[in-house]
Amino acid sequence: MGLGPEAIKVGAWDVEKSKGRKKKEGEAEGTGCWIKFRFIGSCISSSSNVDNSLSGTSTQYAESKSTNDSSRDQPVAPAVSSSTTSNEESIPSNPIIGEELKVASQLRKFTYNELKSATRSFRPESLLGEGGFGCVFKGWINENGTAPVRPGAGLTVAVKTLNHDGLQGHKEWLAEVNYLGDLLHPNLVKLIGYCIEDDQRLLVYEFMPRGSLENHLFRTGPLPLPWSTRMKIALGAANGLAFLHEEAEKPVIYRDFKTSNILLDADYNAKLSDFGLAKDGPEGDKTHVSTRVMGTYGYAAPEYVMTGHLTSKSDVYSFGVVLLEMLTGRRSMDKSRPNAEHNLVEWARPHLSERRRFYRLLDPRLEGRFSIKGAQKALQLAAHCLSRDPKARPLMSEVVEALKPLPNLKDMASSSSYFQAMQAERMGSYPNARNGIRMQTGLSLSRNGQPTRSLSIPNGPHASPYHHNHLHPSPKPSV
Numbered sequence: 035m036g037l038g039p040e041a042i043k044v045g046a047w048d049v050e051k052s053k054g055r056k057k058k059e060g061e062a063e064g065t066g067c068w069i070k071f072r073f074i075g076s077c078i079s080s081s082s083n084v085d086n087s088l089s090g091t092s093t094q095y096a097e098s099k100s101t102n103d104s105s106r107d108q109p110v111a112p113a114v115s116s117s118t119t120s121n122e123e124s125i126p127s128n129p130i131i132g133e134e135l136k137v138a139s140q141l142r143k144f145t146y147n148e149l150k151s152a153t154r155s156f157r158p159e160s161l162l163g164e165g166g167f168g169c170v171f172k173g174w175i176n177e178n179g180t181a182p183v184r185p186g187a188g189l190t191v192a193v194k195t196l197n198h199d200g201l202q203g204h205k206e207w208l209a210e211v212n213y214l215g216d217l218l219h220p221n222l223v224k225l226i227g228y229c230i231e232d233d234q235r236l237l238v239y240e241f242m243p244r245g246s247l248e249n250h251l252f253r254t255g256p257l258p259l260p261w262s263t264r265m266k267i268a269l270g271a272a273n274g275l276a277f278l279h280e281e282a283e284k285p286v287i288y289r290d291f292k293t294s295n296i297l298l299d300a301d302y303n304a305k306l307s308d309f310g311l312a313k314d315g316p317e318g319d320k321t322h323v324s325t326r327v328m329g330t331y332g333y334a335a336p337e338y339v340m341t342g343h344l345t346s347k348s349d350v351y352s353f354g355v356v357l358l359e360m361l362t363g364r365r366s367m368d369k370s371r372p373n374a375e376h377n378l379v380e381w382a383r384p385h386l387s388e389r390r391r392f393y394r395l396l397d398p399r400l401e402g403r404f405s406i407k408g409a410q411k412a413l414q415l416a417a418h419c420l421s422r423d424p425k426a427r428p429l430m431s432e433v434v435e436a437l438k439p440l441p442n443l444k445d446m447a448s449s450s451s452y453f454q455a456m457q458a459e460r461m462g463s464y465p466n467a468r469n470g471i472r473m474q475t476g477l478s479l480s481r482n483g484q485p486t487r488s489l490s491i492p493n494g495p496h497a498s499p500y501h502h503n504h505l506h507p508s509p510k511p512s513v
Contacts, residue, residue: 145180153193193236193238206311221271242298242299243299247294263302268360285346289348292352311328322344337424357416386417402454
């Protein structure tokens with residue numbers, strides 16, 4: 035397993051405790067890996083944005099020198115009252131690491147100097163990305179130990195640093211260690227080790243060379259992600275959630291399932307990253323976990339947003355959103371589209387049951403290179419996962435079974451006379467449609483306000499910082 039050019043968690047932040055902590059751009063704060071050097075533009079510019087944030091998501095690290103993410107969106111206030119916040123979500127005034135950190139035996143304990151050397155002193159050439167949690171750097175370590183090695187030798191890793199500001203970041207750091215230190219699965223990203231020295235906290239993951247699903251769906255160049263690869267990724271991600279819900283020793287609710295948290299290895303195998311918001315699922319006769327609403331707007335299940343009641347079916351809803359993104363090529367929230375199309379689920383829901391007109395929902399960049407039967411089944415599955423009634427949603431193990439045959443179906447729509455007729459009708463109605471399709475791939479949301487962290491915006495400050503068109507091109511689609 036391995037973390038990809040895009041997989042690191044941004045911490046959740048307490049608004050009241052972090053107000054007034056803004057620093058001037060370029061000002062150094064503290065020492066070690068939290069120093070904001072002037073040459074790390076994104077890390078500097080975001081330090082003031084993070085101060086007012088509430089909830090976290092993940093930043094995916096990519097092998098790129100560019101880390102400036104200009105896409106920001108209007109923040110969304112939490113939709114539940116403070117009464118829904120559970121005691122276990124409260125932030126400790128003086129966190130005691132020794133009492134909270136449960137270190138798995140297989141994790142390596144690094145010194146700060148070892149990680150400093152492994153990342154070449156956290157120099158800008160090693161910077162992979164940045165988020166509210168801190169900066170992420172590429173490094174190289176000994177295959178079986180903690181000693182740094184020269185670049186290109188040994189094991190390639192991603193080193194995530196913890197920003198000083200905010201105790202919620204500490205809580206997410208602990209969650210990441212405690213969950214990923216114990217949970218081992220081919221579809222979960224692997225945590226290699228950690229570093230604790232005084233107030234310095236870092237995490238070390240193995241490197242995932244193809245970055246996040248988000249980049250391949252929305253950010254990479256002229257070639258779209260092929261149909262079979264999309265279904266392969268969906269199946270791998272579903273396997274990861276099924277393991278958390280139904281196979282882990284104790285059930286785990288992931289709580290932040292989205293395209294930027296799905297990382298891809300060299301063969302496009304999907305692995306879930308960023309467990310800072312994960313929670314233990316209900317056990318015994320309990321039906322849900324009551325907790326503060328945290329996650330990403332557009333992916334969070336409506337009943338969770340309204341009540342703060344968290345169940346595994348909340349993750350199933352989020353999976354439905356991501357599956358819909360993979361099928362349509364649209365973001366879960368996109369303010370650049372007409373008002374009726376801002377919210378992907380609400381736009382798509384009325385059309386999910388139209389068997390004859392389902393083509394209209396599918397990513398036009400695929401240009402017919404998708405399975406007719408597979409697309410129909412995938413859209414039906416997405417509709418099932420997005421049911422307004424949580425009890426009507428499937429188990430993730432059922433989702434896995436439904437997805438298994440889809441990557442290998444060969445009935446391509448491009449050979450269908452019906453699809454060809456629809457394409458001709460579409461092109462006749464919208465003569466500039468083809469050019470419009472090309473232009474949509476580079477759209478980004480405008481910066482309309484300061485970020486918050488209770489329910490973050492998909493394209494906002496907690497989106498993956500690895501949005502670079504020159505990253506890793508998607509594989510060439512087969513006809």
